[in-house]
Amino acid sequence: MQRHSVSGNEFVAVTAETPGSAKPDPILIADHITRTFGGLTAVNVDHLEIQRGSITALIGPNGAGKTTFFNLLTGYDAPNSGTWSFNEKALNGIPPHKVARLGMVRTFQLTKALYRLTVLENMALGARGQKGESLLTSLFPWVWKAQEREIQEKAISILTNFKLIDKKDDFAAALSGGQRKLLEMARALMVEPEMVMLDEPMAGVNPALKQSLLEHIKELRTQGKTVLFVEHDMDMVHEISDWVIVMSQGQIIAEGTPTSVMKNEHVIEAYLGAHHDVDLSAEGEKK
Amino acid sequence: MDFLFIIQQTLSATIGVNTIIFALAAIGLNMHFGYTGLLNFGQAGFLAIGAYSVAVPVISFGLPLWVAFLIGIFNSVIFALILGVPTLRLRADYLAIVTIAAAEIVRQIARSATFNSTLGGSDGITGKFGAEFFALNPFKSGLNTPILRFNANDLWVVITGWLLVALIVFLMWIMVNSPWGRLMRAIREDEDAVRSLGKNVYLYKMQSLIIGGVIGACGGFVYALSRQSVQPDNYGTALTFFAYTVLILGGAARVFSPVIGAMIFWFLIVFIEQVLRQGVTNNLIPDWLIGANQVSQIRFMLMGIGLMLLMIYRPQGIFGDKKELALDAKA
Numbered sequence: 001m002q003r004h005s006v007s008g009n010e011f012v013a014v015t016a017e018t019p020g021s022a023k024p025d026p027i028l029i030a031d032h033i034t035r036t037f038g039g040l041t042a043v044n045v046d047h048l049e050i051q052r053g054s055i056t057a058l059i060g061p062n063g064a065g066k067t068t069f070f071n072l073l074t075g076y077d078a079p080n081s082g083t084w085s086f087n088e089k090a091l092n093g094i095p096p097h098k099v100a101r102l103g104m105v106r107t108f109q110l111t112k113a114l115y116r117l118t119v120l121e122n123m124a125l126g127a128r129g130q131k132g133e134s135l136l137t138s139l140f141p142w143v144w145k146a147q148e149r150e151i152q153e154k155a156i157s158i159l160t161n162f163k164l165i166d167k168k169d170d171f172a173a174a175l176s177g178g179q180r181k182l183l184e185m186a187r188a189l190m191v192e193p194e195m196v197m198l199d200e201p202m203a204g205v206n207p208a209l210k211q212s213l214l215e216h217i218k219e220l221r222t223q224g225k226t227v228l229f230v231e232h233d234m235d236m237v238h239e240i241s242d243w244v245i246v247m248s249q250g251q252i253i254a255e256g257t258p259t260s261v262m263k264n265e266h267v268i269e270a271y272l273g274a275h276h277d278v279d280l281s282a283e284g285e286k287k
Numbered sequence: 288m289d290f291l292f293i294i295q296q297t298l299s300a301t302i303g304v305n306t307i308i309f310a311l312a313a314i315g316l317n318m319h320f321g322y323t324g325l326l327n328f329g330q331a332g333f334l335a336i337g338a339y340s341v342a343v344p345v346i347s348f349g350l351p352l353w354v355a356f357l358i359g360i361f362n363s364v365i366f367a368l369i370l371g372v373p374t375l376r377l378r379a380d381y382l383a384i385v386t387i388a389a390a391e392i393v394r395q396i397a398r399s400a401t402f403n404s405t406l407g408g409s410d411g412i413t414g415k416f417g418a419e420f421f422a423l424n425p426f427k428s429g430l431n432t433p434i435l436r437f438n439a440n441d442l443w444v445v446i447t448g449w450l451l452v453a454l455i456v457f458l459m460w461i462m463v464n465s466p467w468g469r470l471m472r473a474i475r476e477d478e479d480a481v482r483s484l485g486k487n488v489y490l491y492k493m494q495s496l497i498i499g500g501v502i503g504a505c506g507g508f509v510y511a512l513s514r515q516s517v518q519p520d521n522y523g524t525a526l527t528f529f530a531y532t533v534l535i536l537g538g539a540a541r542v543f544s545p546v547i548g549a550m551i552f553w554f555l556i557v558f559i560e561q562v563l564r565q566g567v568t569n570n571l572i573p574d575w576l577i578g579a580n581q582v583s584q585i586r587f588m589l590m591g592i593g594l595m596l597l598m599i600y601r602p603q604g605i606f607g608d609k610k611e612l613a614l615d616a617k618a
Contacts, residue, residue: 076479100485112480114473116611124466125473126484132466133486135494139461148466171611184480191484 011051012242017256020047027052027195027226028073028104033082035068035250042068043079044250050195055217055227057237057258060247061271066230067109069247070199074106075099086195101128103194107201109230113180115173119164122172122183123155124148126190155190162186162216178209185216196220198229202236214240234262246270288569291433293561298434300557304441304513306549307448308334311506312530313537313545314455318499320531321539322463324475325495326383329370330530332390333500335522336362337507339397339406342517345416347405352419356508363504366393367497375492390527398519406519413516420447420512444513451509452546455502460542471495472540532594538604547605555593559586 011024026049035043043065050056058066071077073084075096084091086104094102114122130151131137132144159165162182167175172183181201188196201217202210210233217240220227231237237244237258244261246254248270254261261267300306312330319325340359344350350358370389374382396402398409406412424443430436437445462468470491473481478488511517533552537544563582566572577585603609 074483076482095487096479096482097485097487100483105485106483108480108483112477112483114476114480116476117469117472121469121473125469125481125486128485130466133470135462135467135498138465138467139458141461141465144466187484 011054012257015051015243017254017260019252019255021049021255023049023051025052026050028084028086028228030073030084031082033069033072033079033084035065035072035077035079041250043072045069045082045247045252048245048252050226050228051243052226053221053224054242055221055229055240056243056245057241058228058230058245058247059232059234059237063249064247064270065250066247067199070106070197070230074104074197100191100193103192104197105188105191105193105195106197107181107184107188107199109199109203111177111180111184113172113175113183116171118169119159119172119175119183120152120155120168122187123159123190124151126187127151127154128191151190158186158189163212178205178213181205182209182213182216185213189220193225195226195228198227200230200232202231202233210236238262288565288571293558293565295432295434295436296561297554297558299436301550301554302435302445302449303437303553304444304448304509306553307445307452308506308510308513309530309533309552310452310546310549311455311509312503312526313533313549314452314459315499315501315503315506316530316534317539317542317545318459318495318502321534321541321544322468322471322475323492323495324379325375325492325499326379327370327386327496327499328383328524328527329386329388329390329393330499330503331522331524331526332386332393333363333366333503334507334510334526335390335393335397335519336366337504338511338517338522339412339507340504341508341511342412342414342416343405346412346414352417355416359504359508360501363500364497367500368493370500371493371496375489375496387524387527390522390524394519394522397522407517409519411516411518415515417512417515441513444509448509448513451505455505456542456546463542475540535604536594536597538607541604541606544604544606551605555590556586559589 015021015023028050030045030048032047033043033045034041058069060066068077072079073091075091075094075098078093086099086102089102091099114125117125130144131147137143156165156168159168162185164179164182164186167179172180175183181204185196185198185201198217201213205213214236217227217229241258244256244258245252246261246264246267253266253270254264256264312334315333316327316330319327337359340362341352341355344355344358345352366389370382370386374385397406397411400408402408421440421443424439426439426442429438430442463471470481470486474488474491482488510521529552533548534545535548536551537546537548560582563572563577563585564579567577567579567582603611
């Protein structure tokens with residue numbers, strides 16, 4: 001298939017709805033990735049491509065290996081075999097902080113707000129290339145003060161957008177669960193990533209905040225960023241994702257648009273079991 | 288009872304040599320534990336390395352004292368690297384185990400018969416290795432006032448020691464209030480989150496371990512110089528835990544808390560001891576209750592009770608923020 005640049009979700013029309021299908025302009029490509037824990041094969045992904053500038057959802061039943069796969073892609077865990085690349089740069093053996101510097105920034109299923117730092121400090125931490133973070137220059141405030149002011153301004157503008165500005169001087173621990181999710185996402189944006197990996201961004205978030213989180217994720221696509229997220233909330237998956245990848249027992253079993261994937265029999269089977277609409281009781285047998 | 292004597296002894300100890308040593312040890316721990324969350328249980332090892340590095344090069348190799356100071360800093364950096372390289376990639380508890388063992392290894396090597404000729408075995412090293420330092424002493428006589436009393440050498444150690452503490456506290460204050468310090472506190476909270484923001488956590492933890500260790504070694508310099516002697520058994524685990532006591536007494540992750548903590552620690556110990564001693568010698572405390580030679584043990588018991596009360600009624604320490612401490616539960 002010819003690879004060319006397509007904007008937004010136009011790629012959907014030209015992409016095959018088969019597991020591991022090729023995308024017109026992939027930002028992330030993974031091949032033959034396996035990860036075993038003892039006898040259990042947690043991840044066994046043959047081929048995967050993520051379209052640049054799209055919102056892609058990674059779904060699957062509990063224990064499908066979604067978070068493990070996330071950890072492998074972002075360098076938090078090492079696979080037993082396989083290769084993967086981001087922006088055509090191989091990521092094998094690259095530690096997590098370098099993956100983040102390359103432009104792929106993740107969040108965590110269990111939110112990792114830095115509790116005894118204020119909200120603003122949490123944000124400022126995300127900024128790249130800070131002169132004041134080097135041991136020697138930290139001793140000379142006049143070297144980093146100007147840059148620090150710019151970082152604070154940027155943090156404040158993002159916090160305003162995320163409606164966390166009133167909380168900027170509170171400890172992150174004082175935020176509600178949903179607000180911490182927002183903070184984590186806002187903080188990831190301080191890194192200026194090209195691709196954002198969100199691990200269950202909606203878990204434990206109340207409906208009102210959920211709506212605002214959705215808007216922020218859509219906004220990322222508008223800014224040309226790529227989003228890959230793990231989620232159980234099907235309404236959300238349906239509402240915002242351009243493309244859905246379904247994992248089950250470590251493998252990718254289906255890919256496609258949200259509507260088609262949810263009709264896919266393999267997907268229904270993975271979630272509900274092969275005989276979910278068959279009466280297996282003794283009476284059913286007789287019939 | 289001689290109240291003036293009690294006051295004089297207590298105040299002299301409050302700003303005395305031991306306070307400086309413990310303050311330096313605890314400032315180092317504050318860098319490790321308070322700001323970065325590194326559980327270093329081997330701070331005594333850093334002090335021992337500082338102390339021996341001052342004594343050995345001068346006594347055994349005839350090097351000038353300032354070279355010995357440089358050797359001490361170099362050695363403590365090397366010690367931090369030895370501790371950090373294998374453990375800082377692992378979970379925090381591994382560092383705790385390795386450091387407590389490594390500090391004991393340092394002490395056991397120092398007191399071993401094998402190195403008797405250079406390190407002095409279990410007797411340690413006694414000699415005039417600080418001669419160059421005391422030659423600079425402008426004070427010909429000591430200080431003898433009703434409330435403070437130091438001999439000439441101690442006065443010189445105390446003044447230079449407090450200047451050193453002031454310099455280190457000042458540098459610490461700048462550093463922890465910079466983006467570097469913010470990054471350190473972030474690592475204390477959750478290192479995986481910090482990694483996800485593109486920061487090399489391992490490198491920063493190593494920096495923290497080295498800086499805190501070098502500050503601890505400075506405590507060892509003062510320890511050795513003030514006594515003109517190095518005894519291996521002074522650098523046991525008790526020293527580390529007293530340093531932690533000092534840190535927690537003041538309140539972790541506050542720049543001044545190790546200094547105030549050390550002052551309170553030595554104020555209480557000497558005050559309790561002097562009161563008991565005066566009480567016993569003046570027969571105010573009956574012999575069947577406390578004998579003269581039990582005083583130095585009982586002062587630690589009373590100190591322990593005092594610390595328990597502090598932990599119950601003011602767990603955040605003197606300077607700590609109770610609100611901040613409560614967040615530690617990671618609700």
